[in-house]
Amino acid sequence: MNLLGLKLIANIMDWSDDGVATSEYNWLQLMASVKYDGYSDFRAGSRFIENLATWLKQFEPADRQTAYDFVKHRLVYISxxxxxxxxxxxxxxxxxxxxxxxxxxxxxxxxxxxxxxxxxxxxxxxxxxxxxxxxxxxxxxxxxxxxxxxxxxxxxxxxxxxxxxxxxxxxxxxxxxxxxxxxxxxxxxxxxxxxxxxxxxxxxxxxxxxxxxxxxxxxxxxxxxxxxxxxxxxxxxxxxxxxxxxxxxxxxxxxxxxxxxxxxxxxxxxxxxxxxxxxxxxxxGLKLSPGTDDAMIALCEKYYDHGLFLRLIEHAGEAEQTDLKMGYANCALPLVLEHNTPNNSIPLLWAETPGGEHGPAMRPLFRRRDRHG
Known part of the structure; x- marks a missing residue:
């Protein structure tokens, strides 16, 4: 397991308490080895821990706990x-x-x-x-x-x-x-x-x-x-x-x-x-919904780059959408499949954009192989 990656996550999350850090390390190591490291589209030399560190870093410090809690408690990964x-x-x-x-x-x-x-x-x-x-x-x-x-x-x-x-x-x-x-x-x-x-x-x-x-x-x-x-x-x-x-x-x-x-x-x-x-x-009840997932929905809106929709507008238009904040057909899924991440999942999980005039750059946790753009 990449200890440097774990320490980087502790830094990013400001886990100053050794007990908290140790507990989270154990969970991250377990989930990475049992499930997440098997994702087929991680790039060479990079697995779940490294991707999680990069993904968390894109959020402002006040938003990182919400993002981490989403991964720990709401993410569904089908191996x-x-x-x-x-x-x-x-x-x-x-x-x-x-x-x-x-x-x-x-x-x-x-x-x-x-x-x-x-x-x-x-x-x-x-x-x-x-x-x-x-x-x-x-x-x-x-x-x-x-x-x-x-x-x-x-x-x-x-x-x-x-x-x-x-x-x-x-x-x-x-x-x-x-x-x-x-x-x-x-x-x-x-x-x-x-x-x-x-x-x-x-x-x-x-x-x-x-x-x-x-x-x-x-x-x-x-x-x-x-x-x-x-x-x-x-x-x-x-x-x-x-x-x-x-x-x-x-x-x-x-x-x-x-x-x-x-x-x-x-x-x-x-x-x-x-x-x-x-x-x-x-x-x-799997999909993100108001009242239950307000904090994560707010992150989906705050860190959304509309350039993603403009790139996929022909495909998204089939579902009569005006944006992709909640994924294709507004499914708002917290779901990852081992061989690819569905575009019906929230784009914060899978989208990669350069950012610019339409919003901030988006960095994926589970990069998606896109057939539509």
């Missing part, structure tokens, strides 16, 4: 190991119970009787064979999902990214027919991603048109079906399932409402039903 558990739990805790209920209905038995009933277990296997799993981004970690379920899901049932061309569609159809001539079409499709905070990227209605990943997938399926005709491997009126390993309550509620609206509005809808599931549902 690589925790995300892997969420991925590994997807099949046994989300897919299996749902398919068992479907199989029980087909066999005319109770769900708990499926494994002990030949007709029920065969129905379950048939439903599983007719299921396609599609990753929506790198974050879907399809490689981990596939390895965790190598004895359950075949290679031909998994597509790592959503951009599927005619050749791949044809190959998927060929493979499903090779496994069982009677299983000619996929009847269940899972779209999988790692995290959603607002649901905006997945589906939104703006400028009198539908946008987002669901609209793109629906259009892609419609075009491929029209082009490939009988060779298209997905059944008409298939069941579509949207699964995120981690979701906020805000995103879940938004997805339920927007998919309901889309179902009613889309004349070209390719799927028959749609469901929304998640591995971990973050509570509504």
């Amino acid at each position: 690589g190991a925790e995300m892997q558990r969420a991925i590994e739990a997807f099949f046994p805790e989300t897919v299996t119970p749902f398919f068992r209920r479907l199989a029980a209905e087909k066999a005319g038995i109770q769900p708990h009787e499926v494994w002990g009933n030949r007709e029920g277990s065969e129905a379950f296997e048939r439903i599983l064979r007719r299921t396609l799993f599609v990753g929506l981004s790198d974050g879907s970690r399809i490689d981990i999902l596939r390895r965790a379920n190598s004895s359950r899901i075949s290679q031909e049932q998994v597509v790592p990214m959503m951009n599927i061309g005619p050749e791949k569609w044809t190959d998927l159809g060929k493979k499903i027919r090779e496994r069982d001539p009677n299983d000619e079409k996929f009847e269940q499709v899972y779209l999988i991603d790692d995290f959603t905070a607002s649901g905006t990227t997945f589906i939104r209605f703006k400028d009198d048109e539908w946008k987002g990943k669901l609209q793109k997938f629906n259009k892609m399926v419609g075009n491929a079906r029209e082009s490939l005709k009988d060779k298209f491997p997905i059944a008409d009126n298939y069941a579509l399932h949207i699964h995120h390993y981690v979701s906020t309550t805000q995103a879940r509620e938004a997805l339920l409402k927007r998919t309901e609206d889309a179902n009613a509005a889309w004349a070209d809808r390719t799927y028959g039903s749609i469901s929304i599931t998640e591995g971990t549902l973050l509570p509504a």
Whole structure:
């Protein structure tokens, strides 16, 4: 552990009491080694302790305790190991119970009787064979999902990214027919991603048109079906399932409402039903809120550089925002994921700006890899 970094933090925080310093050192060392040092976008030679010292120093002395208390008591960090558990739990805790209920209905038995009933277990296997799993981004970690379920899901049932061309569609159809001539079409499709905070990227209605990943997938399926005709491997009126390993309550509620609206509005809808599931549902109280987090909200406003919004204005405009003080879609999350920090988290955690006419320079605690600016 970097003792120089710890002493620097003690200096910055003015921990003159040896007992306070020792207690905080122990906490910092524990959290750095167990979680925070694993953040993938720390620069070479720099880990949590060094970044925390630099981050705290940007605040005026009177504001540093508020910032430190936020990190100690409000920050939520999802580690690589925790995300892997969420991925590994997807099949046994989300897919299996749902398919068992479907199989029980087909066999005319109770769900708990499926494994002990030949007709029920065969129905379950048939439903599983007719299921396609599609990753929506790198974050879907399809490689981990596939390895965790190598004895359950075949290679031909998994597509790592959503951009599927005619050749791949044809190959998927060929493979499903090779496994069982009677299983000619996929009847269940899972779209999988790692995290959603607002649901905006997945589906939104703006400028009198539908946008987002669901609209793109629906259009892609419609075009491929029209082009490939009988060779298209997905059944008409298939069941579509949207699964995120981690979701906020805000995103879940938004997805339920927007998919309901889309179902009613889309004349070209390719799927028959749609469901929304998640591995971990973050509570509504996670986000910073007035009355509970007033001191930290004040820091978000005081140390905000509006140049951040101007740089990301095209992306932020999709959520109809006028600033980014509370993050994308004003989600105000105190959240960090091991592989990147969501832009829905408060920018004081992730933003890096030079400062100038629009506000002070912003220094990140967990630097974000930005896809939008």
